[in-house]
Amino acid sequence: MNDVAPRSRVRRAGTVYLVLFGGGVLGALLVAPRLDDPATVLAALLPTGAGAYLAWCAYRADRAEAAVDDPGGVADRLAIAVHRQWESEARVRRLAEPYPLPVSWRCAETDFATTAESDRLAGHGEELGALFTEHLPHRRLLVLGGPGAGKTVLLVRLLLALTERRNAGEPVPVLFPLASWNPADEELPAWMERRLVQDHADLAEAAPGPYGNTTLAGMLLERRLVLPVLDGFDELPARSGALALHHIAAALPYGCGLVLSSRPQEYLAALRPPTGVPARPADLAGIHLDPLDGRSVADYLVHDAGGAGTPAAERWTPVVTALGSTDTPVAQALTSPLMVSLARSVYNPRPDEGHGQLPDPADVLGPTTRAAVEHHLLDAFIPAAYRRHPRRPCRWTADQAFDTLRFLARHMEHGRDGAAEVAWWRLHHAAPAMLPRVLAGVLLGVLGWLAEGVTMELIHHFAPQLPAPARWDERGGLGVVAAGMCGGLAGGLVGGLTVTMLCAAAAGADVSAELVLRRLGNGGALALVGVIIAGFAYGRRPAPRRPSAWNRRALATGIVAASCYALAFGNACGTLHALLYGVTAAATVGDGPRSETAAPAARVRWHWSAGGVCLGLLGGTVLGGGVLIEGLLADVLSAGSDRMYIAPADPVAAAWAAGQVGAVFAVACLLLHALRTVPVDLGAAVDGRALLANDRRMMGTCVATAVTVGAAVIGTQGWCAALWGSTGVWGADPAEDRLWVFAVGLMPALLSGLAIGMRQVAWGRYAVARCYLTVWGRLPRDLMAFLADAHEQRGVLRRVGAVYQFRHIELQHRLTESPARPGPDRSTGGGGPSTGWGARDAREE
Known part of the structure; x- marks a missing residue:
């Protein structure tokens, strides 16, 4: 179901617009330092934000207009995909070689179904398609048979016959294996919509405005353009049979087409529950498969x-x-x-x-x-x-x-x-649940340490006029944040421990207890930062909990990190924001949301919401505010000591440092909220290895998008900080060359993109x-x-x-x-x- 040329042209126009707009803004910022009054460039750029927003809204409107699909046209494309899928499956299973088995059927007993068409239901072979379309005006059929009686094969043959007989705009028969449905947790329409979206990714697109706030799959179900072929009622747990039948009868009432298959005993048990009123789908004709002679x-x-x-x-x-x-x-x-x-x-x-x-x-x-x-x-x-x-x-x-x-x-x-x-994307359930988090912490900790160190080394090599070359025993903090975003508190703590060992190894003979304690304090505090970012990123209002419901692990992490800072510095530097982060994580977001269990990704799309943007900015403000408070109280917290400060003691420098930290974390929060993957079209005849390759490409797309957006935003913020008097940007003094702040912005953007991709792309969990x-x-x-x-x-x-x-x-x-x-x-x-x-x-x- 991939066909939308107008939609593709609109998407291409939007991409060109964003590239031109971003390139123009970046060019202006690059030229500004060479002018006498660089602030005028920024003043000239500020009004362009409104025009950019209006252009973006127009682009989204054009996309929505291009995406408008007639329900009948969507159903016609779905019918082609379904017929192609099951025709290929029938060929693989050799259903017609040397010829189809001569299966026959009779009318089901009155205990199962009673219809006015009972006398005309007996038949055999290829007659079921004609029987269903010509003798069942309500198109509702129950197929009964014992174990191995050939129910599924008969349904496949019926589905192929119905798709061949189907006229344009008519309902599409779609096979739904009931074994994967849990009627106690999910309503039948929601489950069918999810299966349609999973198997045919184009149906995940938003439906046109007149059809409400739903997907194309939901639109087809609401318009009754899907004929559900529910296979394997007997494969549901026995205790949920009556409930499942009730949901089927409620979701597919009189007038809705339906095909249902089951073993007789399981279906009869669902019709006769030990308690409650039995549910019996209305006007459901029934056939019973005969044994072969x-x-x-x-x-x-x-x-x-x-x-x-x-x-x-x-x-x-x-x-x-x-x-x-x-x-x-x-x-x-x-x-x-x-x-x-x-x-x-x-x-x-x-x-x-x-x-x-x-x-x-x-x-x-x-x-x-x-x-x-x-x-x-x-x-x-x-x-x-x-x-x-x-x-x-x-x-x-x-x-x-x-x-x-x-x-x-x-x-x-x-x-x-x-x-x-x-x-394959659910295979991670067969491995220990903590394993992906632990490995994500190790991987992101190592990558973060290497990325920060290598980037600072390159900056110092190409711009030797800049002081502060890389110190490898001080790097890796951003990797810990990314590990917390990806793997929750456990992943962040593992990342912090990994970075601590790397820093200790880099220090060599100069390693000291102070260095180890300082890195452990950083690891705990930054792991909490990652948890807070992930908690704020999903558009849920983080309501404070009662103290009895606080996450004790997050609070304990904050206390331990604060203690490590106090032991390392001999004063209160670092303790305030560590405790602040621990309380925030414990009282609002807990251990962070679990990683998504998405299907393989077809593409990455933006998912903006006003609530998500506000929460992202709020998260960045809270995290940056901890640094600001620490800097403003630096002299008090250090008790006059000449030891290292966590934040600059100068109020202006502390404000700019807090702005840098807040900008980085806000961008990470917004990217984690906005970058969402769309499942791949698994209904097509795609090899599993091709799905894996495409899923890996989506990881690269997440990283590239995050790097582009994050580097631009963080670099612009750092450029402004350097322009108006900040003494340093992430460990480098940009007084001589402000362009390097954009390169520095690559580090958090790269690690954020990796964390986002590892959360949402199924390939990583599958590989582990x-x-x-x-x-x-x-x-x-x-x-x-x-x-x-x-x-x-x-x-x-x-x-x-x-x-x-x-x-x-x-x-x-x-x-x-x-x-x-x-x-x-x-x-x-x-x-x-x-x-x-x-x-x-x-x-x-």
Whole structure:
């Protein structure tokens, strides 16, 4: 759904405008020092702010006008994307090879659904699309079937038929796997809107004004231009079935199209809750899938093996004979399309594959019960999917694949996110929750220390007339702030400890207790600064808490930092603002908001709000005010000592220093509030590795944007400070060359951009989790390649929009319950199990 040429032209015009405006302002500032009265340049630039604001408003209005979409046109583009997605999935899963399984259905019992169309609901094969459009005027259908009865496959075939029959402007059938919905926490419309936005990123755009304050996805749902195909009602927890059915009936009342699939027992239990009034969706017709008959199954398996008379088909002769009787375990098991699909995958050769090394289909005659046959086929599926192929070599053995798939199945079923899906951007839930914060603190601490030191070294090298060369044992504070912005209090403290060790190492033999204590005090205070910035950045009014609800960890950090300052300086320098930051963090923002769990990013957009801007400025004022108060009281706090001051003792210099600190922190707060990522269009046929690459690019975009805006704002503020009498800007005296203040402004802007990108881009958390799980042997090194291979080549996984799911939920449950690997038959090259689960189940049953 990427098509908006007018929107692209408007965006390009806005970019050109911003570049020209920024370049003009920067050029004026560069020329000003060479004039007799530099202040006149600033006076001339001030009125341009109003014009720039009006131009920006006009640009936003043009974007909104270019974004106006007719709901029918949006639905038409969505229909194309949905049809392309599921047509590709059907091709990967070989649903039409050698021909679709002959599934038939009958009218569901009156306990499930009662409609006037009951007599016309029986059918088979490709008739469901015609039945739905021609015999169900309300377009509301319930599909019932037992485990492995082929409900999902039938829904895919129905969805493809409906998109082919659809006329312009009509509702679009969209498949929603219910396994990822928690009805206790989220209403159905909100969940469907979120899934649409996740799978089709263009639907995250704001809807035109007449349709209210919503996204295009919300607009389509409100206009009833989406036909929900809700798959897997039985996969919801049993305790929430009645509540889920109530939400479905309330969100999709009479007149709304609906397709719902479930096992009969789970749906009947939801219709008969132990307490409360049962919810029954109105005018919902129902069909019940019939078991396959033995003759059709035998013909299908023989035809898939190459047809009667071929060597591969002759191997099925004992099984075909057993299928003639309905009393045999194999005949009972192979009435399920799932089991037929598994038998075909295990025992029939794939294209360009011989049958000589395949297991014997007669193996399915050994188990003595239907359940044992089903377990045998499930156990044999993964070894069969990963067997050696002469033309499609696999990088993973069956044992390696089994271990990985079992871990994913268990994580999906018992993980913290509770979603029955494989989504790489949610993989961090499988790693320790503190690990990303700790690593972010280490990384940003090291980068901050290096960036500050290298920048000051370069300034001193290219402008030797400037005093104050870099002292490596005094650098790294801005990295600690960035670590606090990204990883909360824990990340900031780890960053502070990292910087302390680096400074101690840089001091070498000159390291002293005073240096260590001073760096620890800085680390604690600046970690609190990062927490406060993150807390103020999200547009929430930071209401004071009761003392009993204060965050004790933040308060303790402020007290410890103040104590370290007092021990280092022998006076009260630094203690005031450390305590101020500790109380502010403890009483208002706590430990900082958690990092976002966004999907992969498609692009970065600006998200301004008046409340967010005010809170950003307020945060910068509070943080800068601590430095100002410290400077004004410097003589009192130091008790006449000649030791180092945290802030300049001169009132004017203290005011400019507070302005510099406040400007840096306000810009960081505003950037953290304004830079938001938009999820990538995962509904398109995009490889997982391409998503990762695009997500990494968004990290670069965040950094580049923050550097451009931050360096300009911070550099301009420093230029003004130097112009009107400040004695120093971030450790450098710019009296001789004021242009270097813009280079100095790069440091906080760069680190802020990194912190923003690490918070919002999913790649960073995924990289941490993948490395951790790879080291512990839970996942392969190239997880993206493994998932793509398991979907496209092995048929173990299926792709639903943005995520992977196990092709069969029964396979996922079987892997979750399995204590060990299936034992492959080494004599046949790992083609089928001779010992292991299948043999054990057969003996036990």
